[in-house]
Amino acid sequence: MIEKIHSYLNTKVAAAPLISFRLIFGALMVFSTVRFLYLGWIEDHYTDPIFHFKYWGFEWVEPISKTGLYIIHYLMILSALGIMFLRGIAYTVSAVILFLGFTYTELIDLTYYLNHYYFVSLVCLLLIFMPNHISPFYKLGEQKVKRSAIFILKFQIAIVYIYAGLAKINYDWLIQALPLRIWIPANDQLPLIGPIMTWEITPYLFSWIGMLFDTFIVFVLIYKPTRILGYIAVIIFHTITGLMFQIGVFPLVMMGIVTIFFSEQWHQKFIRFFIRKEKSFSSPKQFITKKLILNYFIFIFVIFQLAFPWRYLLYPGNLFWTEEGYRFSWRVMLMEKAGTATFYVKDTKTGKEGIVDNSEFLNAHQEKQMAMQPDMILQFAHFLGKHYAQKGVYKPEVRAEVYVTLNARPSKLLIDPYRDLMKEKDSFTSKDWIIHYQE
């Protein structure tokens, strides 16, 4: 069995799908980085805020200067071009810069966590270990790679869709059609499809279609006779969600990269449509990655991706409410949640308690994300404690009154409003100061 898998993965196959994956993914990275700069998000996300929410284990990541961040983004644009057109060591170095640059900027502030940013980071990581002898400028028929290279990318895409689909199999999504019953009617002004958004049945249809689409689309794309239909579905699905929700470049990314499931011939035509001339193939000096390390890496990567999203099973309570084990698990657009968080800082010598105006420290997006996620509430509480200790409040106690509404239900207290959060630490253990949700 293992022998079989081994030889299946080590079989040499046409490199064209990987070459065009690099072209498409690189182009999308250029586009999304330029868009990010154009929208002024370096300032809005990184340099304007006074406080940044950290990722667990990455508390040491700080935003560098504005100039530094611009340079990083320019380097990302160059390295994205690098993974499109370069080969050999130059390609691998580009992939490393792209991965480090993108991942660094994502790690600056947890507020902006998105599953698709995580996905982009993972793809960049995988690209570092990809065979680097291939190039769109050489005869495509002569360029081969081990099947494992293309397999691991397909695997990653499959994980995103299938896990997103499985996450939709829950009572609220399928039976209540929530949160779509909230979101869909708000889209009644869309051209062409607007009127459909007001029908009572639409949220139910979209919920079920969404679940079935996510869960099965990869299989539809793998199976040759259904591939074209599958891709049409991909285009329709991502176009509609792209129109309805404020989800940035993600629909484009998915429409672009699922072409990896297409045939070798399609990819050859695709590449030659853009790059007409081809030189005969010569193997460049390879950047040597020890085969053994690479195989172990792929093995660990696959196991991690399969297992990590299930960690929520180890925590008590309603996942959507506590969000313990929620991130990095491909739970996308699953719930409508919002909160109002009021923080109280008490001077333990005088006993005087003050009320914080969150907008003094957080931008609107940070406040919105913080007010419904316990780990972010805790981080902000600790920030406030330190901040006001410096301002002369003696050994501050910080507590928070947080009311959260989940999928249109009346809001309730999310955490114990009397708990001194300065005494709590974030870890992988369950947070006993969360008040569990009861209907």
Next chain:
Amino acid sequence: MKKYLAIILSIAILVCGCKKKKEEEVLFDRELMLKNYAENIILPSYKDVQSATSSLISAINTFDSQKTLMNLELMQEAWIDAYNEWQYSSIFNIGPAAEQGLSKALVEEIATFPISSTKIDNIISSGVYNLNDFNRDARGFLGIEYLIFSGLNISNDSTLTLFQSQPMRMQYLKDCATHIKTKIDYVTSQWEGSYKAEFISNNGTDVGSSTSQLYNAFVKSFETIKNLKIELPMGLRPGQIQVEPHLVESYYSGNSLLFIKTHLKAIENTYHGMSKNQNDGIGFKEYLESVIGGPELVQSTISQWNLVLSSVENISTTTPLSQQIISNPQPIENFRIELQKHTRFFKSDMSSLLGIAITYSSGDGD
């Protein structure tokens, strides 16, 4: 088969969309709501504050020509009237009243508080000022209040003497009033002109939509009452060691409570979509009633709002708020508590149910 089902259904839905237009049933028409806001609430509020400001300017001119105690009092009344009218408009810092380039939102441009009496005194003694600089705490409605009321324990006789002995005080007063008028005129003319149609037709729920802008302005204005008008003067910010009565809105004439009540009324009207003469049109309340979970939220909101209103009525009207903060803070604290309880209903619960986008960043993609 399941895989086909998904595809066929999604195509089918696209196709159906073109045929079945008649089935629009309990559909809420945001455009009607926006029209009601524009025509019956926002524009009238600007027109009212515009004419009240004109009256203030003529009262100032009368006082300028005849500096009598009576004319001073008439001018003070005109100011109270104008600033009271302003409370209704102070919510709508959107479109022409929003922050643009160097100019801040209208509420910051013409109604910043607390003002800096030191800056104003310096202007009067030096005669040097620029109404377009960043010293917004040296002008605006509340700068005028300082000029014409001087202070709680200062008699009108003394104020009259100040005006007689300081020609610069008169000059600066006139310039500040004209400055306010210019700003209000601009916003009013924009609403009377092209902006109204733009506002009504921008009828989506995305972040730049009129509904989203109006909602954000509404919540921000509501929060101002608790955060700035009550908590700060009560010394309730962490690190504040004592009450700071001079931080109230309208410190110098002692009309804080009157203006807070009008502000509450303006918030209430906006929520209901109600005009000043109590014509109840389509507003956020009706919008909420049309969405899932909305009727329950409207009920909780209104019952909590009644507690807010009854708590503010328990604050004495005979003593200025800045003094009661020291002498009898409990009723004010009760009012603050009710506002605090109310915040979630307006803030997160409402935006969540309405599906209004409130920030520009990309959300999580499907």
